[in-house]
Amino acid sequence: MAARAEPRVAGCRSAGRSSKGRTMNSLPILKAREVHKQFADSPVLRGVHFELQAGQVHAVLGSNGAGKSVLMRIFSGILAPDRGQILLDGKVHTFADAGAARRAGIAMVHQELSLISSMTVAENIFLTRWNDGWTRFVDEAAMMRAASALLSRYDIELYPWQTVGSLTRGQQQLLEIAKALSGKVRVLILDEPSANLTAAEVRLLYRTVKRLAAQGMAIIYITHRLRDVFEVCDQLSILRDGRIAHTLPVAATSAQAVLTLMTAQLPSASWPAVNVPADDTAPLLQLRQSGRQQAALSVRAGEIVGLSGSGASAMLEAIFGLQALHGYTLALSGQEVHVRHPSEAIAHGLHLLPGDRRRAGLVLGLSVSENILLSLFDRLSTALLIDDARGQQIVTGLLRRLGLKTEDPGQQVRQLSGGHQQKVLMARALSTDGRILLLDEPGSGMDVQAQSVLWQIVRNYAAQGNAVLIASSDYAMLAALCDTCHLLADDGIGPPLAAAAGQQALLGALHGTPCQP
Structure with missing residues (x-):
């Protein structure tokens, strides 16, 4: 049931696009009815009801793990x-795959771009889909004309012959939208479309979204930025714990009211204070922006620091040596270092728990023991043999320390629940005796009880004199667990925000509210 909206914040301009003057069909173009989805023993969607009208831009908000991505993948056929039903124009549809959903008129633009930089705009739009029907040769002139007509139809200001490598990030985002619209699309799903865009590129995106909606396109807009909601959206829904907690018109609410709804019923901080060393102690980890003396981010022994915003996960990967660290220098225990590979990061006492543990963290076909010891095989190996007895001693100790319940450490890790899989990754990190833990969306795909156990493990780790840096969009977790938080925006890492100020204050700062009271 939708909650009653609070009055608008005084002095705030009228937000969102008014639906007055536009004809809304009484029948939703897209509807989810009592939709459930569960992975292993973790329910993700718990009876979702959702409706989308033609010509409407409908924002979907919620912290990480609320179920946004899973719901959108169901809509798009992935x-x-x-249980439950998906309805188009009032008729139940079952999609075998994404292609079936596209043929029905539903397309999704993912946050990760899927473009080939050496090819033209037209070639990217029609990649793998261009066919003149008779020859194996591509009629490039016809392709250019078709691309030009498509771009003109939706007022997307790109030229078909431009190479993708010459486009800005914002133009590439518009090209992804054009690719999605190259079929007969009636429902467009945009996943964090403003992420990593400059202010000018965001304005270009807003203009395009408004034009598409004015032409009758139904748009679902996934975002962590309230600015986006109040600029281009008509309706908003808040997902919490796999359910739609609230749905209301954007024009009838305010940024403050939305923040209140998003933080309602979230757990408050209940962790004991950690004895953080004096300010003159060298931070275990420090990032300094190029050309600036003052550190942009510091994590001292005993501290848990949060990082949120576009590029937060990429920043952790760069610190760990998975990609280049652009614009910043890294210092560990007061010494500047250049980490070019994860093996060097581990040698420096760093360890990363990736956001997608099944793809980037675990080897699902290996056992619990083998996954835990992946970072230790060099230390356990002699010229010809691996010290299995020593390895099993380490595994047994870590399993007991983390409360990981498995009768057989030889069990394949794919058979464990999401919470236990995350504990396996944590055990691997602790096996290296590193002092700095990097956590990327650590609560993803875990139920509340499993998250609570993991947070206690993280807190204990910090209390032993170690440092933790967390990248996450789960604002409740950041407010409850972290000592300070930073927002990563277009101009870099923002100043520290005291998590003790409360969830709503932290959420407001991280979201960047569109107006002031």
């Missing part, structure tokens, strides 16, 4: 619901 996943099938366990």
